[in-house]
Every structure is written in structure tokens, then in C-alpha cells.
Amino acid sequence: xxxxxxxxxxxxxxxxxxxxxxxxxxxxxxxxxxxxxxxxxxxxxxxxxxxxxxxxxxxxxxxxxxxxxxxxxxxxxxxxxxxxxxxxxxxxxxxxxxxxxxxxxxxxxxxxxxxxxxxxxxxxxxxxxxxxxxxxxxxxxxxxxxxxxxxxxxxxxxxxxxxxxxxxxxxxxxxxxxxxxxxxxxxxxxxxxxxxxxxxxxxxxxxxxxxxxxxxxxxxxxxxxxxxxxxxxxxxxxxxxxxxxxxxx
Ligand code: 3SL
Numbered sequence: 316x317x318x319x320x321x322x323x324x325x326x327x328x329x330x331x332x333x334x335x336x337x338x339x340x341x342x343x344x345x346x347x348x349x350x351x352x353x354x355x356x357x358x359x360x361x362x363x364x365x366x367x368x369x370x371x372x373x374x375x376x377x378x379x380x381x382x383x384x385x386x387x388x389x390x391x392x393x394x395x396x397x398x399x400x401x402x403x404x405x406x407x408x409x410x411x412x413x414x415x416x417x418x419x420x421x422x423x424x425x426x427x428x429x430x431x432x433x434x435x436x437x438x439x440x441x442x443x444x445x446x447x448x449x450x451x452x453x454x455x456x457x458x459x460x461x462x463x464x465x466x467x468x469x470x471x472x473x474x475x476x477x478x479x480x481x482x483x484x485x486x487x488x489x490x491x492x493x494x495x496x497x498x499x500x501x502x503x504x505x506x507x508x509x510x511x512x513x514x515x516x517x518x519x520x521x522x523x524x525x526x527x528x529x530x531x532x533x534x535x536x537x538x539x540x541x542x543x544x545x546x547x548x549x550x551x552x553x554x555x556x557x558x559x560x561x562x563x564x
Contacts, residue, residue: 350422
């Protein structure tokens, strides 16, 4: 009976995407620390759009053409760029109405891998509730793509994937069959009372702590402090309402 329900599954790394993607046209890309949290913050703040690009060279080319461009590698702002990947910096009111080009170590790479799918939306712990409610309404096969770290599994994206899966499955309108999804759900359940301390030992949190980015980490690990759902439209991440309003008219 479950086979008739739409599926919600987790893929732990961009390197495994090809093994999971068949049959999924709705992809949720997550990179909790920090790319997708930053993108959600930007769109909630009123940034007009984010153009994700793969390489620093591509971002630099946009910069030369006069675009506002942000670039992060190894957790740091790339030399020559005015911004990196800090979600707090994307909350600056001066960015409202701007279109920003963005490249990051893992997050934008994952978005680019998924970009040919029908629907690509951006998830984080920050927009967990609004995203989960929206996914339930779609009733479509949904694949959550974790950005991981350089193609490796990471804990924070897995917890977020598990939180989305747990919430969506509660609706009883979906089913999961992959072990990755079951593992994500159980890891989330064991972490949910204190995600912050659960992640204390995680590799990326250690990396960001060394860079003095604790305020960013606090922001990224706070569930439901945002409601925006960024969606990819013609290669640009825009607010979901922009696409839904176009469909309705
Ligand atoms: O990998 C990414 O896309 C980044 O979010 C990494 S960092 O948090 O800026 O270090």
C-alpha cells in the first residue's frame, strides 16, 4: 500500500546524487553550515535573487561585469570579494532588492548538480517548518540532497534532512524506503532536544569555531527563525511566492 504514496528520501552527498535521483523531480538542497542558511536569510531579507555559480572564476567574471558577488572557500571570504557565506551578513537591509552571485565550497556545488530538475528548493533548519508544510502540500516524490563536506557525509545536513523527513512522514501522505532516510530520521530524533551540543564534535563546527564564526553557527542551528523558501527559477534562486504567483496567473 505504501508504494502508492509519494516518496521522501535523503541523499547524503553530491557524489551519490546519481544513485538516488531517478524518479525525483523535486529536490531540496541543504547545507546547514552555512550556504543554504545564508540563502534562506538573504531571500527572507528581501534580496531579489541569488545566482549560484560553481567556481570562484565564474563569480569573479560576474564581479568584473559589475554584479554584487559573494565567494567562500574553506569557510573564509575569498580575496577580492566583498562578502562570503555568513547568513548574518545576508540580513543586511542594504542588500534588499539586490541580485547576488554566490559561490561556496559545497552548497552551490550541490545546487548546480540538481539544477536540471523540474523543481529545486532550498532548505535549512531555519525554514524547517514552512518548508516541511509546503512539501507535504506538493505530494510529489521528494529527494533531499545534503551538500556534505567535499562529497563526504556530514552530521548537520543529516540532522536537517531527518527533521524534514520526520515532519513529512508524520502527515502519513508519504513513504520512505531508503536506509539513508531511516538513518537521517533516527539521527535527528536523537539530536533534536539539543542540536547544538549534539553537533559540538562535528567536523564542520570545529572548522567554523577555529574561524570565530560562532554567531553564524548559532543562527544556522536555530530552527524556524525564517519562513522563506528559495526556489530555482531560470538559474536564479528567488522567493517561492514569485514562482507560485506566476503559475496562478
Ligand atoms: O560548503 C559550503 O557551501 C559552505 O557553507 C561552507 S562554510 O560554512 O562557509 O565553511
